Amino acid sequence: MWRQAKWDEPLITEYKGNGRVGTLIPHDDSLRKEITLNIPENLKRRNEPNLPSISELEAVRHYIRLSQMSFGVDTGFVPLGSCTMKYNPKVEEKISDVVSGLHPLQDSETVQGILEIIYEMQLMLAEITGTDICSLQVPAGSAGELAGVLMIKKYHELKERFSRDEMLVADTAHGTNPASAAMAGYKVIYIRSNKEGLVDIDLLREVVGEKTAGFMLTNPNTLGLFEENIVEIAKLLHNVDAKLYYDGANMNGILGLVRPGDMGFDIVHLNLHKTFAVPHGGGGPGAGAICAKGDMVDFLPYPIVEKKNGKYAIDYIPKHTIGKIASFYGNIGNVVRSYVYILGLGAEGLSMIGKLSTLATNYIISKLRNVKGLDLIAPYRPRKHEVVFSAKELARDKGVTAFDIAKALIDRGFYAPTIYFPPNIEESIMIEPTETEPKEVLDSFAEALTEIVREAYNNPNNVISSPTNTTVGRIDQVTANHPSTITPTYRVYRLRQEGKVKSLQ
Amino acid sequence: MEMHPWLPNLKYTEEMLKEIGVNDIMNLFSDVPQDLILKRKLNIPYDKPLSEYEISQRLNELKKKNLELKYPPFIGGGLCPHYIPEAVKFIMSRSEFYTAYTPYQPEISQGLLQAIYEYQSLMAELLEMEFVNASMYDWASAIAEAVLMAHRINRRKSVLLPSNMNPYHREVVKTWVYGKGIKINELPINSTSGQIDIEKLEQINTDDVSAIYIQQPNFYGIFEENIEYIVDFAKKKNIITIMGVSPLSLGLIKPPGEYGIDIAVGDGQEIGLPLNYGGPLMGIFAVRWDSQLVRQMPGRIVGLTKDEKGNRAFTLILQTREQFTRREKATSNITTNETLMAIGSAVYLSLLGKHGLRDLAEEIYVRSHYAKKKFEELGFKSPYSGEIFEEFVIQFPKNYNLIHSSLLNKGIHGGLQLNDYCALFCFTEVHTRVMIDELVKNIAEVV
Numbered sequence: 037m038w039r040q041a042k043w044d045e046p047l048i049t050e051y052k053g054n055g056r057v058g059t060l061i062p063h064d065d066s067l068r069k070e071i072t073l074n075i076p077e078n079l080k081r082r083n084e085p086n087l088p089s090i091s092e093l094e095a096v097r098h099y100i101r102l103s104q105m106s107f108g109v110d111t112g113f114v115p116l117g118s119c120t121m122k123y124n125p126k127v128e129e130k131i132s133d134v135v136s137g138l139h140p141l142q143d144s145e146t147v148q149g150i151l152e153i154i155y156e157m158q159l160m161l162a163e164i165t166g167t168d169i170c171s172l173q174v175p176a177g178s179a180g181e182l183a184g185v186l187m188i189k190k191y192h193e194l195k196e197r198f199s200r201d202e203m204l205v206a207d208t209a210h211g212t213n214p215a216s217a218a219m220a221g222y223k224v225i226y227i228r229s230n231k232e233g234l235v236d237i238d239l240l241r242e243v244v245g246e247k248t249a250g251f252m253l254t255n256p257n258t259l260g261l262f263e264e265n266i267v268e269i270a271k272l273l274h275n276v277d278a279k280l281y282y283d284g285a286n287m288n289g290i291l292g293l294v295r296p297g298d299m300g301f302d303i304v305h306l307n308l309h310k311t312f313a314v315p316h317g318g319g320g321p322g323a324g325a326i327c328a329k330g331d332m333v334d335f336l337p338y339p340i341v342e343k344k345n346g347k348y349a350i351d352y353i354p355k356h357t358i359g360k361i362a363s364f365y366g367n368i369g370n371v372v373r374s375y376v377y378i379l380g381l382g383a384e385g386l387s388m389i390g391k392l393s394t395l396a397t398n399y400i401i402s403k404l405r406n407v408k409g410l411d412l413i414a415p416y417r418p419r420k421h422e423v424v425f426s427a428k429e430l431a432r433d434k435g436v437t438a439f440d441i442a443k444a445l446i447d448r449g450f451y452a453p454t455i456y457f458p459p460n461i462e463e464s465i466m467i468e469p470t471e472t473e474p475k476e477v478l479d480s481f482a483e484a485l486t487e488i489v490r491e492a493y494n495n496p497n498n499v500i501s502s503p504t505n506t507t508v509g510r511i512d513q514v515t516a517n518h519p520s521t522i523t524p525t526y527r528v529y530r531l532r533q534e535g536k537v538k539s540l541q
Numbered sequence: 542m543e544m545h546p547w548l549p550n551l552k553y554t555e556e557m558l559k560e561i562g563v564n565d566i567m568n569l570f571s572d573v574p575q576d577l578i579l580k581r582k583l584n585i586p587y588d589k590p591l592s593e594y595e596i597s598q599r600l601n602e603l604k605k606k607n608l609e610l611k612y613p614p615f616i617g618g619g620l621c622p623h624y625i626p627e628a629v630k631f632i633m634s635r636s637e638f639y640t641a642y643t644p645y646q647p648e649i650s651q652g653l654l655q656a657i658y659e660y661q662s663l664m665a666e667l668l669e670m671e672f673v674n675a676s677m678y679d680w681a682s683a684i685a686e687a688v689l690m691a692h693r694i695n696r697r698k699s700v701l702l703p704s705n706m707n708p709y710h711r712e713v714v715k716t717w718v719y720g721k722g723i724k725i726n727e728l729p730i731n732s733t734s735g736q737i738d739i740e741k742l743e744q745i746n747t748d749d750v751s752a753i754y755i756q757q758p759n760f761y762g763i764f765e766e767n768i769e770y771i772v773d774f775a776k777k778k779n780i781i782t783i784m785g786v787s788p789l790s791l792g793l794i795k796p797p798g799e800y801g802i803d804i805a806v807g808d809g810q811e812i813g814l815p816l817n818y819g820g821p822l823m824g825i826f827a828v829r830w831d832s833q834l835v836r837q838m839p840g841r842i843v844g845l846t847k848d849e850k851g852n853r854a855f856t857l858i859l860q861t862r863e864q865f866t867r868r869e870k871a872t873s874n875i876t877t878n879e880t881l882m883a884i885g886s887a888v889y890l891s892l893l894g895k896h897g898l899r900d901l902a903e904e905i906y907v908r909s910h911y912a913k914k915k916f917e918e919l920g921f922k923s924p925y926s927g928e929i930f931e932e933f934v935i936q937f938p939k940n941y942n943l944i945h946s947s948l949l950n951k952g953i954h955g956g957l958q959l960n961d962y963c964a965l966f967c968f969t970e971v972h973t974r975v976m977i978d979e980l981v982k983n984i985a986e987v988v
Binding site for chain 1: 542545546547548549550551553554556557558560561562566567568569570571572573574577578579582583584585586587588589590591593595596597599600603604605606607608610613614616618619620622624626628631632634635636637638639640641642643644645646647648649650651652653655656657658659661662663664665666667669670671672673675676678679680681682689709710712713715716717719720721722764766769791792793794795796799815816817818819820821822823830832835841842843844845846847848849850852854856858859863864865866867868869870871873874875876877878879880881882884887888890891892893894895896897898899900901903904906907908910911914928945949954957970971973974
């Protein structure tokens, strides 16, 4: 029986202490005597900030209790589709003394070690993706997408094609694709999937034309299916000199086996916090890479590390660069973590990742294939990194939704799969097991899901009333979001009590 | 491959394939055009898996290639070296935070949600603003998102950026707004004070100005003293105000909320986070209590609510702004942010508390002013007269290049070169009197 910790833990801002401090700062009394504070009167802060005043023990105990009411890969299985929640090897933490104290504006001769890592990563990721060169400027996947669509934009602008204002996106795409395209000023055109869950190539043929700037695609797609017509898709795009963009969020299912560059993709982003085992940190920080092939390399964000006469320098600027995406060089601390991960696998290990993650997905499918209430589109096509089941029938017959199933799973100590995504599958449940979960865990997860669905048919209320073993029960979303009760910070809570904030109109 | 610590099913493939009903893993790739399948091993310098010991050795070898500096570098430019208490690192390395995903399932993620909420809350108190998001990538992208947000609100096509803002940030803003065709116009500065020139402000045509940005203290470490005037000017013309702040300085000086700023941004690096060679950092993003601003805010936000039994609970709020529901109509494409860094900053602010924060800001003030005094005693002056904090510019009679390399020969990393004769220096609580004296003495010897 699984039970989650349940501390009645106040907010840190509610701690009553006063006249306490949690850490001492270095003090130089002689300097204090020598230098007088001389802040212009109109710049002085009027009110002391309302921060706590607590001892180190209070702070530590508070945050330890909060951590106990959280759930990560080290706690249990996190089968979140499209997120690749694989195990984060602990040896990655060795990196902190290589990188944590380095200032990004130090002279390059003082940071040759870290530049060597970045340089090696640029080359290794280009080889892994089948592209020519990678920039590690992008702090996350979405930032990579933004870089990619801006590269496409600049490419067409240089050719003075100002009417190319359409970006094609598959209807199964991650929400980030259309969001990134819109940020770059593109009109988004959705390409519907066919009955097999793949890009409808006939439809694509009709849509692609002189207004098409590019096509953002992920392969395998979010249903876990490989777009088998990819070579033809690439030809269609390239015939009108439009660019094919690879969303790397799903790369894990083909890692070491199939390379986006070989499929005809011109630009590729990678999520190092998915495919290359950087821990997710509760939602970040991640790290990214943006890689390009052929004439697109000139558009990459700068700077890129170069090796000249045996020395490394971080000042290479591609000819038509779109500029910088992040303040400095990207999330290097995490780039080094993924470097460690690659070292721990080598070429030999990397070649197994796509195979073993695909094996795990299809193994789960074989366990759930015949469960009444869980349906599959194109049921006999092999999946890659993930699989999407539909609980449409169950919702219709018993009123038990994908949302309810998710809550029943967290009640049994599994994190829930991704639900209601992709939008073209009703009541979708998207499972990604990754290659790092032992077979026994996959067995117990499949068993739990089977049991939940069976329960949904027999006693739907038992499922609909879950979770009961987690820290809290189902959340009141109305209070959370209502203009008169919305409370994004303790400050708002306080001001509302004092009658100082009105309803948010 | 035989066995591997991160691949538990290597020896189970046959058993699993049998369950699936195929006899080879490659059958699961039968839908892939066979000429796309890579027939060779990846060509990378590491062929076989390295053991943990071998990885450590490789990292040590690389670490030795970085120069071990005698003192923390005297360099800022948007990030400054600071001391990080062990308790911050200790909490940040808690598995339940560090290996968690975005808390989309609130019932099982209450601790993580509360920690993010506390970051938002502590930051709100520091800034005196009501809405804070769970973080952006860094300060630069936070400005860029603020500019894009202002454009969404008023549809105007240009933004005013002061020439004394951080140039690294400016580069990023330029890239991010290129797709929307937003024009960047220069807000001139007064060459004596180093502050924004409010007289020139009056001469700018503001018809199409969507937003105006102020950095406090600015890139040269100088406090802007005319913020009230600028905010007033902007409000009259319906221009959105964006202010970038150093969170540590807020122990002493007026927060953006007190000026009635619309959007506040900054970086959390100086409150408890490592330099990390420039990333991960932590972008701060806050808006005041105004529905138009809130609706257009980018990023994730945690809010307070209750569960079905009435227990206090936390959950992600206003999710209809985000990419996974709104797609091309989302306020931003951001998904992965810098949550763990935000939690680190929350722990740091909790430890420091209100007394510690003020104390630290004063200590930094004192140390940077002491360093400036030492420079001035030897005849080196700053080209600007404005009041400084943490960083300042010094002009030398000799090319700074030469000074810098002679310092490096002694294992001391000097300031950031701005032009042939000027450099920007940074002094924080990690730079002692002895270090400062040695730095200045060494410079004097070369000049």
